[in-house]
Amino acid sequence: MRPGETTTVVMTRRRLRPRRRGLALKRIRAVLAGGLVFGVGATVTLASWNDGEYATGTFTAGRFDVVGSINGTAFASHATAGTAIAMTFAAAADAAALAPGKTVYALFSVKTATPSVAGTVKLTASTYAAGTLADYLTYGVKTVTAAQCASSTDYAAAGSTVVIADGSALSTSATASQTVTANGGNQVNYCFAITMPSTVGNGAQGLALTQTWQFAATSS
Amino acid sequence: MDTVTPTTRNRRKVLAVLAGGLVLGVGAAITLAAWNDSEFATGTFTAGSFNLEGSTTSATAGFTNHNVTKGDTAAALSFSAPFSNLSPGDVVYAPFWVRLDSTTTNNATLVASTGTGTGTNATNISYSVYSIAPAATCDATATSGTLVASGTDLTTFTAGSSVALTKGATAGTAGTAAQLCFVATAKSSLTQGGAATGTWSFTATSS
Numbered sequence: 001m002r003p004g005e006t007t008t009v010v011m012t013r014r015r016l017r018p019r020r021r022g023l024a025l026k027r028i029r030a031v032l033a034g035g036l037v038f039g040v041g042a043t044v045t046l047a048s049w050n051d052g053e054y055a056t057g058t059f060t061a062g063r064f065d066v067v068g069s070i071n072g073t074a075f076a077s078h079a080t081a082g083t084a085i086a087m088t089f090a091a092a093a094d095a096a097a098l099a100p101g102k103t104v105y106a107l108f109s110v111k112t113a114t115p116s117v118a119g120t121v122k123l124t125a126s127t128y129a130a131g132t133l134a135d136y137l138t139y140g141v142k143t144v145t146a147a148q149c150a151s152s153t154d155y156a157a158a159g160s161t162v163v164i165a166d167g168s169a170l171s172t173s174a175t176a177s178q179t180v181t182a183n184g185g186n187q188v189n190y191c192f193a194i195t196m197p198s199t200v201g202n203g204a205q206g207l208a209l210t211q212t213w214q215f216a217a218t219s220s
Numbered sequence: 221m222d223t224v225t226p227t228t229r230n231r232r233k234v235l236a237v238l239a240g241g242l243v244l245g246v247g248a249a250i251t252l253a254a255w256n257d258s259e260f261a262t263g264t265f266t267a268g269s270f271n272l273e274g275s276t277t278s279a280t281a282g283f284t285n286h287n288v289t290k291g292d293t294a295a296a297l298s299f300s301a302p303f304s305n306l307s308p309g310d311v312v313y314a315p316f317w318v319r320l321d322s323t324t325t326n327n328a329t330l331v332a333s334t335g336t337g338t339g340t341n342a343t344n345i346s347y348s349v350y351s352i353a354p355a356a357t358c359d360a361t362a363t364s365g366t367l368v369a370s371g372t373d374l375t376t377f378t379a380g381s382s383v384a385l386t387k388g389a390t391a392g393t394a395g396t397a398a399q400l401c402f403v404a405t406a407k408s409s410l411t412q413g414g415a416a417t418g419t420w421s422f423t424a425t426s427s
Contacts, residue, residue, distance in 0.1 A: 068259035077259070084260035097268030097325030099426040108261045117255070126260065133267050194265060208266040219255035 064219040065113035072147025090150040101198035107149035122177035126212040133209035140166035149191035268325030272424040279354035315358035320395035337374020340414030358401035374418040
């Protein structure tokens with residue numbers, strides 16, 4: 001107690017009431033404050049900790065590229081008729097001077113490049129020059145197991161499959177296609193046999209021809 | 221719950237099916253759009269040339285075409301005497317050289333094709349044709365050569381062996397000539413003063 005407060009008891013009692021009222025107010029404030037604290041606490045509880053996991057997926061478009069070779073070993077791209085590679089026909093002397101009954105042979109191998117997805121290849125007669133030697137010649141194409149096509153023996157070797165039947169006009173395209181696996185996994189060896197039939201007359205003498213074939217490949 | 225009339229419900233179903241079809245269509249289009257690449261290859265071919273020519277004078281000179289079917293004139297053989305004054309038992313000889321000309325690109329095989337005779341004595345003269353060395357003399361020794369054709373008279377014909385002809389060793393060079401020696405014998409039935417003409421054809425086939 002502070003000195004001087006004991007002098008007037010009545011005054012003290014009178015003063016007590018306001019004090020009690022103050023206490024109640026304090027209590028209310030305390031409760032309110034508690035509630036406020038509680039509210040704050042609740043708010044904190046709701047704002048829980050966060051963490052994340054992130055994953056990425058990287059995607060790259062594949063490539064589709066076929067390459068060809070006339071010797072079965074050195075492959076390159078010859079994607080347009082203008083960049084076509086000339087096949088080497090055997091026997092060379094016969095190819096330079098075809099006569100009735102003669103057949104000349106040439107190899108053309110096709111595979112996918114690395115990298116490349118898989119696909120199918122279809123042989124198509126690209127050009128046909130009517131009125132030239134093309135009218136007199138016939139041809140046949142087989143796929144052969146070995147990358148060798150220089151004689152009738154190679155052409156008829158075991159495992160050969162007909163792509164274009166013998167005796168077909170040079171304008172004939174294949175109906176079936178061959179499968180090339182991804183990244184140069186397999187090599188399709190086409191064996192060409194070009195024939196001047198023995199029935200060809202003297203009208204064919206001295207004529208010349210450059211024939212183009214397209215190997216149209218489609219990814220799968 | 222919404223109050224959906226049957227009409228609205230049907231429309232929604234149709235739209236749903238259409239949407240599904242649209243998705244399906246997009247998927248199909250992607251499958252068809254595959255990548256393409258091509259390889260191109262060429263083959264160059266030249267037809268050969270082929271021409272047979274003949275000479276009555278020499279293995280190296282006097283060669284021309286005598287292809288009657290192309291409008292040429294047959295070569296007139298120069299028979300030895302007494303071809304114009306034959307008597308029974310006489311034998312006369314005539315050489316004929318054939319070769320592949322300088323433009324020819326292929327070797328060939330020559331065969332006697334036909335033999336015909338006309339005139340009074342056509343049936344009174346027998347003949348044989350022998351293949352002999354180009355430089356050999358076409359005379360009585362020719363019978364040691366290879367028989368190419370023969371006939372009991374000029375109107376009959378029997379083919380014999382074929383003759384191989386080679387093209388020139390280099391382009392622009394004619395092939396080596398082959399000599400055919402004609403041996404004609406007057407039979408005992410020879411008619412005095414009667415003439416006869418024999419015509420033979422030879423065909424070379426490229427090989």
